[in-house]
Amino acid sequence: MSSSKQDAAAPLINAAPQPKPDPLAGTPCAACSVRDLSLCNVLREDEMEILSQIVTTVDVAPREPIIDEGEVAGSLFNVTGGAVKLYKLMPDGRRQITGFLFAGDFLGIALNDIYAYSAEAVNQVKLCRFPSTKLEDLLSQFPHMEKRLLGMASNELVQAQEHMLLLGRKSAKEKVCSFLLSLSRRAEKRGEQPSPISVPMSRADIGDYLGLTTETVSRTFTNLKRDGFIRLLEGGIVDIPDMEKLEELADGF
Numbered sequence: 001m002s003s004s005k006q007d008a009a010a011p012l013i014n015a016a017p018q019p020k021p022d023p024l025a026g027t028p029c030a031a032c033s034v035r036d037l038s039l040c041n042v043l044r045e046d047e048m049e050i051l052s053q054i055v056t057t058v059d060v061a062p063r064e065p066i067i068d069e070g071e072v073a074g075s076l077f078n079v080t081g082g083a084v085k086l087y088k089l090m091p092d093g094r095r096q097i098t099g100f101l102f103a104g105d106f107l108g109i110a111l112n113d114i115y116a117y118s119a120e121a122v123n124q125v126k127l128c129r130f131p132s133t134k135l136e137d138l139l140s141q142f143p144h145m146e147k148r149l150l151g152m153a154s155n156e157l158v159q160a161q162e163h164m165l166l167l168g169r170k171s172a173k174e175k176v177c178s179f180l181l182s183l184s185r186r187a188e189k190r191g192e193q194p195s196p197i198s199v200p201m202s203r204a205d206i207g208d209y210l211g212l213t214t215e216t217v218s219r220t221f222t223n224l225k226r227d228g229f230i231r232l233l234e235g236g237i238v239d240i241p242d243m244e245k246l247e248e249l250a251d252g253f
Contacts, residue, residue, distance in 0.1 A: 066084060069117050076109065177249045
């Protein structure tokens with residue numbers, strides 16, 4: 001037999017190994033861009049496969065409700081895109097915005113199985129939705145995920161304390177500067193640049209969060225722009241040329 005025929009008949013000893021099938025292929029978790037920031041970042045691949053069986057993705061249009069205060073808390077959510085505002089309605093009908101959530105944040109933790117606040121999409125929002133009872137079952141199986149959830153709840157408490165300081169002790173300029181700095185820090189945590197930052201919420205929403213009128217918020221933004229502390233770009237983008245100076249203004253210096 002010729003050498004060429006022998007080569008053709010020889011087995012392919014060095015053939016490349018076939019890649020293993022992705023257990024998450026075809027699930028909402030397969031292309032998640034915020035896994036490192038979210039509840040499920042502590043799970044192994046086999047645990048992620050189990051979690052993916054109970055999750056569904058939800059798209060919410062701007063200004064559409066996500067949850068309503070007082071409703072039975074049947075679902076929990078992980079924000080994977082866009083911005084969400086949290087608020088409570090006061091007895092006189094006024095609204096107090098208590099926080100904003102972004103990609104990687106968790107939504108829907110409830111006391112006594114009742115939502116304690118309402119949530120609404122600021123812009124186009126993408127969510128992962130988990131049925132509460134099924135997620136609770138998984139938390140008992142994966143204590144490291146439960147620990148992660150407790151850590152995220154602790155961060156919410158810290159943000160609530162910072163919000164109380166904003167409402168009670170700072171001037172309008174200090175409040176707006178502190179708000180912009182908080183958005184910058186959260187953008188950094190998501191792996192984004194600290195400036196420029198996206199500010200998708202309206203001046204009215206910012207006012208309801210900071211305890212200011214819409215007019216005061218708009219005037220403060222205008223003054224900060226005039227004095228060169230910020231630059232207002234198209235599409236709700238704010239550039240902060242000098243972060244240290246803005247921090248001084250936020251601290252009242």
